[in-house]
Structure formats: C-alpha cells, structure tokens
Amino acid sequence: MSEKNRSRGEMVTFMLNGARVQADPGSSLLEAIRFYGLDIPTLCYDEGLTPYGACRLCVVEVGSGKREKLVASCVHPVREGLEVRTHSNRVLKTRKMILELLIARCPGSKKLQDMASELELKEIKFRPLNDDCILCGLCVRMCEEQMAARAIGFAGRGRDRYITTPFDMTSEECRKCGACMYICPACELRCQGTGAETVLCSGCINTEPVCASRYDDAMCFMVPCLSCVRTPEDVK
Amino acid sequence: MRKKNQTTFEGSRVDPIIDKYNAEQGSLISILQDIQAEYRYLPREALEHVARRLNIPVVQAFGVATFFRAFTLEPRGRQLIHVCMGTACHVRGSQNVLEEVERKLEIKAGGTTPDGEYTLETVNCVGACALGPVVIRNEEYLSHMTPTKVSGLLKKV
Known part of the structure; x- marks a missing residue:
C-alpha cells in the first residue's frame, strides 16, 4: 500500500488488447484491466483482501512472440510497456479448462x-x-485481514491440503462471525x-x-x- | 501482548528451545524440529505455546506441522523405521521389505506398536537409490535390504 501511495501521480503505460492505456504503478494487472471495463472472471479475488492467485481464472497473456506467457493478473504488477491480451484464444481456452477442473471438484x-x-x-x-472447497483461501484471508481473528488456515499439503481450525477442533479465536461463509464462493448451493x-x-x-x-x-x-x-x- | 509466565505445557522444556532462537517468527520450523527431537512428536500444548510465544496464529503453527512429513502430531515410538518406497527401491523389491516389517511388527505403515517401541513409516526417496532398497532405522541407513535381512534386524533390537 505504501509503495502505491508513494508513486502516485506518475502513470505507467502499457498495451491492453492493442490499445495504449495507463495505470497506477503498484496496481495489479487485474485492477487496471477492470478499471478499463473489461470483464475478467475471478473466484479468489476480493478488493478488500490481499490478492492470492489461487483460482487462476484471471489468467491473461502477456508479452509477445517467444516471451508470450500466461500470468495470473491479480498478482501480476503493471509494468511499463507490457503487452496484455485478456481474451485471446489461448486465454479463453485456458480459462475454460481451469473452470472445468474447478467444477469437477465442486x-x-x-x-x-x-x-x-x-x-x-x-x-x-x-x-x-x-x-465442497476449491481452496481459494478467501475465508482464510477474510478471517485474518478483515476479522483479525486468524482462526482458520490451511493444513496438510498437496492433494491432502484443506482448510481447518487448529487441530481440527473448535477454535478459541473463532467468534463465529460467519464472514468465512459470507465470502466463500463454493458455499452457496446451486x-x-x-x-x-x-x-x-x-x-x-x-x-x-x-x-x-x-x-x-x-x-x-x-x-x-x-x-x-x-x-x-x-x-x- | 505476550504473557511470558503463562506456560501451560512444561515450559521448562519448550521455553529454552524458543529462547535459543530468540522467539523469532522465522525460526518456527527450527523450533518445531527441536521440540520434535525432544518429545519425538509435537504435543498440541507445545504447539499452542510456541504460537503464543512467537505471536503467530496457532493455525499457522498447525499448518506448518501438518505440511511437513517430518513432523507428527501423534506420539512416535522409541525406534523409527523408515522404509524407502521410491522408484529405485520399489523396483528392487521394497514392497516385500515393507510387508515383512509390517508382518513382524504387526502394524501398518504409519502406525506405532502398542508398546511404543517402533514406529513404521514410508518415505518416497532418500537419495540413496544405488543402495536400494533402503531402510532407515533411527537415522542409520541400511542398504540392500531384503525381507530376511529385515526380520533379523528387528529381532536383534
């Protein structure tokens, strides 16, 4: 945040889908892209929380030629001269595949x-x-950053990773505020x-x-x- | 914030370890390793105490403790038997070695004998592939293991 404030005023210029645009240095690609009204789907992003880059749905293509690569725009900073494509075939295909995998899970x-x-x-x-969980970590960040409770977190590793309270027991830190359920993208049943x-x-x-x-x-x-x-x- | 005297868990054994690392948050793993060496597992109260002293959420300590295979929240036996199940050991018959140990100790991989003497675990590679199948008994690397060798090994101890 402090870095963001310090450098306010000077804008960085980059190419967004072929158009020359400007953005606040220190902002993420996703913020800049959304500022220009382009729709990027996200699941693990929330304006009030630290970006996490877990769901990968916000992928965009940056660079050109051999340098071309897919990045998660929510955790990628804007940089001078960046070439960004938000809806190229490769991006759309990747995004669909990621969503397909997420739905297969949940x-x-x-x-x-x-x-x-x-x-x-x-x-x-x-x-x-x-x-019933896509491990987006929204609830963990919500609990820590907005509720200052730090009652839940990740446990385990790899395919056994899951979100839990310490020792899988009722946590003393938990005030049962329900913010984790409020922000969860997987809780609401279809x-x-x-x-x-x-x-x-x-x-x-x-x-x-x-x-x-x-x-x-x-x-x-x-x-x-x-x-x-x-x-x-x-x-x- | 920190209540130094609020020790719930034999502070005498955990506190010196924490003090050794100046209660630095970045030393969490080292602290947990030392506690594990002391108790042969990570008692719940010890984890809670460490979290309190380091001023980190308990769930963070819990997350680290469950992330690494080296840490265990269940008491381990006095003797630790690791059977390597990596690719090289596997093709040289580590499965038979493991089954022999399981039969001998009457426990499954990951279990501890009721008398608390042995804990049997599998590892996925210890980097000693040329010596496979490898069995590690209390940090002692035993090479070219066979079911016969293993049963002799357990009898002796």
Whole structure:
C-alpha cells in the first residue's frame, strides 16, 4: 500500500488488447484491466483482501512472440510497456479448462455453475469429486485481514491440503462471525431443480439470466437466452 | 501482548528451545524440529505455546506441522523405521521389505506398536537409490535390504 501511495501521480503505460492505456504503478494487472471495463472472471479475488492467485481464472497473456506467457493478473504488477491480451484464444481456452477442473471438484456450487454458463462451458470431461472447497483461501484471508481473528488456515499439503481450525477442533479465536461463509464462493448451493444430479447445471430454472449482470438495466431478449442455451444433450 | 509466565505445557522444556532462537517468527520450523527431537512428536500444548510465544496464529503453527512429513502430531515410538518406497527401491523389491516389517511388527505403515517401541513409516526417496532398497532405522541407513535381512534386524533390537 505504501509503495502505491508513494508513486502516485506518475502513470505507467502499457498495451491492453492493442490499445495504449495507463495505470497506477503498484496496481495489479487485474485492477487496471477492470478499471478499463473489461470483464475478467475471478473466484479468489476480493478488493478488500490481499490478492492470492489461487483460482487462476484471471489468467491473461502477456508479452509477445517467444516471451508470450500466461500470468495470473491479480498478482501480476503493471509494468511499463507490457503487452496484455485478456481474451485471446489461448486465454479463453485456458480459462475454460481451469473452470472445468474447478467444477469437477465442486459441482454443487452456484457461483461456479453460473460462471460456467457465462463462459459457455458445455461439457465437463473430468470425473466429479463432489468436494465442497476449491481452496481459494478467501475465508482464510477474510478471517485474518478483515476479522483479525486468524482462526482458520490451511493444513496438510498437496492433494491432502484443506482448510481447518487448529487441530481440527473448535477454535478459541473463532467468534463465529460467519464472514468465512459470507465470502466463500463454493458455499452457496446451486439450484436443486431438474438435472441437479448432473455435473454441469443446465441453468434451466435460473430466474435471472446470467448475462443480466453484464447489461445492467437491459434485460436480454435473445432467444434462446444464454442461461437456457444448453439443451439436455449438452449436459453430461 | 505476550504473557511470558503463562506456560501451560512444561515450559521448562519448550521455553529454552524458543529462547535459543530468540522467539523469532522465522525460526518456527527450527523450533518445531527441536521440540520434535525432544518429545519425538509435537504435543498440541507445545504447539499452542510456541504460537503464543512467537505471536503467530496457532493455525499457522498447525499448518506448518501438518505440511511437513517430518513432523507428527501423534506420539512416535522409541525406534523409527523408515522404509524407502521410491522408484529405485520399489523396483528392487521394497514392497516385500515393507510387508515383512509390517508382518513382524504387526502394524501398518504409519502406525506405532502398542508398546511404543517402533514406529513404521514410508518415505518416497532418500537419495540413496544405488543402495536400494533402503531402510532407515533411527537415522542409520541400511542398504540392500531384503525381507530376511529385515526380520533379523528387528529381532536383534
């Protein structure tokens, strides 16, 4: 934060999808990109918390030629002369694959299912795990940074990593404020209508089209709407 | 903030270790290693005490303790048997060695004998592949192990 304040005033210039744009030095790529109104999906990012780079959904492509690489924009600083592409084929493909993996892990989450509709994901090629956590760490950071409780954290390693209280017991530090559940992207269950057993939700009884957030006031009158565009054959 | 006298867990044995590292947060792993050497495992109260002294969340100490295979929260036996299950040892028959130890001690890998004498664990490679299958008994590396050699080894102790 202090670095951000010190260097305020001088802007860095970089290329965003071919357009020359300016951003505050010290801000992350994601912040800069969102400032220019581009939609980048995220799951582990929250404005009030330290970026963590866990979900990788915010991938963008930087550099050109052989230097071209994918980076997590939420933890990548803006730099002078950076070439950023937010919606190249490679980025979109990667983003879909990441979401596919996340959904295979956690098919019961409404947020993930909505995002799948938004990214027009049609198929999950992986065996579902039916887990209830994507290890995004939002709850851990929420507990530590906003609630100053530091009651939960990561334990274990690799595939056995999970979020817990010390010694898996009721923590003395926990005030049961519920902030961890409030911020969790996997807690909210998806609709339990027809096709609730499928890995990928068919979005059949979504009361609100998922595109509504993109076009604030206007309702979408396209037939079929994006959230109902999937036919039962699409959902496996 | 720090309540120095609020020792719940035999402060006499844990506190000198913490003092040795000046209660620095960055020395958490070294402190835990020394405590583990002292008690042969990490008692819950000791972890809580370390967290309090270092002024870190208990869950952070817990996270570190569960992250590394070298740390254990369960009491270990007096003698530690590690059987290497790395690729090189595996192709030379470490599975048979492990099964023989399991039969002999009547425990599964990861378990401790009821009398608290042996703890049996597997490791994934100890970097002594040319000597495989490797069994480590109390930090002593034993090379070219076979089921017969292993049973003799356990009888002697």
